[in-house]
Amino acid sequence: MSRLPTAAVASAAVLLLVLAVTGGSAHAAAPDDNETDDSGLALLRQAAGAARAESYYGTQFVTSWSPHGSVSSLIEITSTPGLGMTVRPTVTDPEASGTLERVDPASPAGGLVAPQDEMIDVMARNYQVVAAGGGQVCGRPSSVVHVVRPGGADAARYWIDDASGVILRREILDGRGRLASASAFIDFRSTAAAPKIAAATDTSVYAAPDVLALQAKGWTFPSVLPGRLELFSASEAEGGYLRLGYSDGLSVISVFVQPGTLDEEGLGGWRSERRGGHTIWVRDSVEQELIWASGGHVYTVFTDAPADMVDAAVAALPHDPEPGVWERLGRGAQAVFAWVNPFE
Amino acid sequence: MSHLGERVSALVDGELNHHERERALAHLTFCADCRSEVEAMRALKGRLRALPGPSMPTDLTMSLLRMGEPGGPLPPRMRPFPDGSSQEKSAPAFGGVSLPGPYSFAPVDNRPRRGVGFGLTGPGRGQRSSTRRKVGYVAAGVASAAVAIGTLFVVGGSDPKPVVPPVEMFKQQHNTTVPYGTPASAVPRP
Numbered sequence A: 001m002s003r004l005p006t007a008a009v010a011s012a013a014v015l016l017l018v019l020a021v022t023g024g025s026a027h028a029a030a031p032d033d034n035e036t037d038d039s040g041l042a043l044l045r046q047a048a049g050a051a052r053a054e055s056y057y058g059t060q061f062v063t064s065w066s067p068h069g070s071v072s073s074l075i076e077i078t079s080t081p082g083l084g085m086t087v088r089p090t091v092t093d094p095e096a097s098g099t100l101e102r103v104d105p106a107s108p109a110g111g112l113v114a115p116q117d118e119m120i121d122v123m124a125r126n127y128q129v130v131a132a133g134g135g136q137v138c139g140r141p142s143s144v145v146h147v148v149r150p151g152g153a154d155a156a157r158y159w160i161d162d163a164s165g166v167i168l169r170r171e172i173l174d175g176r177g178r179l180a181s182a183s184a185f186i187d188f189r190s191t192a193a194a195p196k197i198a199a200a201t202d203t204s205v206y207a208a209p210d211v212l213a214l215q216a217k218g219w220t221f222p223s224v225l226p227g228r229l230e231l232f233s234a235s236e237a238e239g240g241y242l243r244l245g246y247s248d249g250l251s252v253i254s255v256f257v258q259p260g261t262l263d264e265e266g267l268g269g270w271r272s273e274r275r276g277g278h279t280i281w282v283r284d285s286v287e288q289e290l291i292w293a294s295g296g297h298v299y300t301v302f303t304d305a306p307a308d309m310v311d312a313a314v315a316a317l318p319h320d321p322e323p324g325v326w327e328r329l330g331r332g333a334q335a336v337f338a339w340v341n342p343f344e
Numbered sequence B: 001m002s003h004l005g006e007r008v009s010a011l012v013d014g015e016l017n018h019h020e021r022e023r024a025l026a027h028l029t030f031c032a033d034c035r036s037e038v039e040a041m042r043a044l045k046g047r048l049r050a051l052p053g054p055s056m057p058t059d060l061t062m063s064l065l066r067m068g069e070p071g072g073p074l075p076p077r078m079r080p081f082p083d084g085s086s087q088e089k090s091a092p093a094f095g096g097v098s099l100p101g102p103y104s105f106a107p108v109d110n111r112p113r114r115g116v117g118f119g120l121t122g123p124g125r126g127q128r129s130s131t132r133r134k135v136g137y138v139a140a141g142v143a144s145a146a147v148a149i150g151t152l153f154v155v156g157g158s159d160p161k162p163v164v165p166p167v168e169m170f171k172q173q174h175n176t177t178v179p180y181g182t183p184a185s186a187v188p189r190p
Helices: A004-027 A042-053 A116-125 A212-215 A307-316 A326-342 B007-013 B018-030 B032-050 B058-068 B084-090 B127-155 B168-174
Strands: A057-066 A069-080 A083-089 A101-103 A128-137 A140-148 A154-161 A169-173 A181-188 A229-236 A243-248 A250-259 A271-275 A278-283 A288-294 A295-304
Touching: A042 A128, A042 A140, A116 A229, A116 A295, A128 A154, A128 A181, A140 A169, A154 A181, A169 A307, A212 A229, A271 A307, A288 A307, A288 B168, A295 B168, A326 B127, B007 B018, B007 B032, B007 B084, B018 B032, B018 B127
Parallel strands: none
Antiparallel strands: A057 A069, A057 A181, A069 A083, A083 A101, A128 A140, A140 A154, A154 A169, A169 A181, A229 A243, A243 A250, A250 A295, A271 A278, A278 A288, A288 A295
C-alpha cells in the first residue's frame, strides 16, 4: 500500500462523505422486524457466496484511522468465478506500477468480503447481526447490515449490492463508535452478462489448532484475547517461529513469535512508543503493525482491528524482561527432567 | 590270667567296661611286664597330645576363600562412615576401643592412636588425616555442583540471538490468512 498525496486523500474523503450520507439515511431507516433475530446473518452468508460466484471489477477506496491519523489507498479489484480475485494497488507515481496479486476474498488482502461460515458463526456469537434497511453505494441499491455490540453500539456495517449480492462497502468501528477502517467501491461494474462459472466449492473442514501439542513444545500463548478475540489458528513454521491467528468474526489479528531478542537497529521505518511501561515499535500502514520483545521472544503483530481492540490485545500478550541466568538454569532443569521423566 | 596284650591300649584310652577294667587292674598288681607296658603307652599318648596340629596348606586356604567370593547378598552397610560420637554411645566398647557391630564391615581398629602414649606415632588415622578427608569431601562436592550447574546452563540453551523480524514475509502471511479456513483454501501468490 502506498501513501496517497493530500489531494487524492481529500477527494476520496469527499467520496466517503457522500457514501456516509447515503449510508446514514439507511441507518436512519426503520429497523427490521427481525432485528433481534440476527436477521442479517443470511444476507452476510449470501454475500460471502456471491463474492466467489459473481464476476465483477471496480475501484475500491480503503482507509484506516488511528490516533496518529489516517492512511488511505486505492485498489483495483477484479473477481472472476473460477479464477479468483486479483487486486492491484493504484499508485499516483506514473513510473511505479502496482503489483497484481491474486488473493482469496476471505483473507484480509481480499477485504474479508467472503468470510468462512465458521467466521460468520463467531461473529454471530459475539455480536448481533441485524438487517438495517436499504441504502445506496455507487448509485446501486444495497441492503444494509449492522453488526451490533452487546451494549447496542455498532461494531461494523455492511452494504450489500441487491443485484449481485457482493459487499460494496464495509466499515469497522471501535468501541466508542468511531470509524476504524472502511473499504468502499467508488466504481463497481458487475459483469453478470458474462457466462458464470460455478465457483469451486471448498469441501475442506476447518480444524481447530492443536494447542496442547504446541504447548508441549514449550510455546505459551493465550487462547483468547480481550475484545472477544478467539484463537482460530496456531502453527509452528519451518523457520522456527510460531504463527497465531485471532478473530472476533470481524477482524483478524496475526501474531508471529520468534525466539530471540529484538535487534532494534534493524527496524528501519519503524518508530518506538511507550505503552503500559513497555516499548512497542509501530509502523504507519493501512493495517496496524507492531513489534516488541518479551522474555527472549520477539512478537510481531499485523491486524485490521480497531486501535482500542489492538491495544487491549497487545497488553494481554507477554511483556516480560529478557531472561537471565536463573531462567536459563530453569530451562536446563526442565529439559533434564524431561529426559529422565519416564511418563513423557 | 594271661598278659593284657592288645587290651593295654584300650585300658589307657578308657575304653574297657567296668568288669574288664577291674580284671586288668588286678592283673597289673602282680604283672610287672604289663604294668611297664601300660606306663609306656600312657607316656607315648601324652607326648602325641602335646604335639601342635598340622598347618593348613596355603593352596587349600586360597581355594576355600575363592569359593566364598560369589556368595549371597551382603548384609546392609549400616554406617559406611561411622560417626565416632554416636558409635561410642551405641556400640559396645572394650578398653576404650569400640567393638564392631554385627554388620560392621571392618575389624576393630586397635592400633595405637597418633600421639597417644609416649609420643609415638603409629599407623592409625590421626586428626590431620581426618581434616584432609573432610577437605576432600568438600572439594568433591564443589566440583560436582559446578559440573551440575554447568550442565544445566548448557542444556538450558544459548542466549537468545538478536533477530530482525521478516516483516514483509509476516505481512504477506497475514494478508493471505483465511480465518477458519484450511491452509489449502488460500490461493497462493502467482
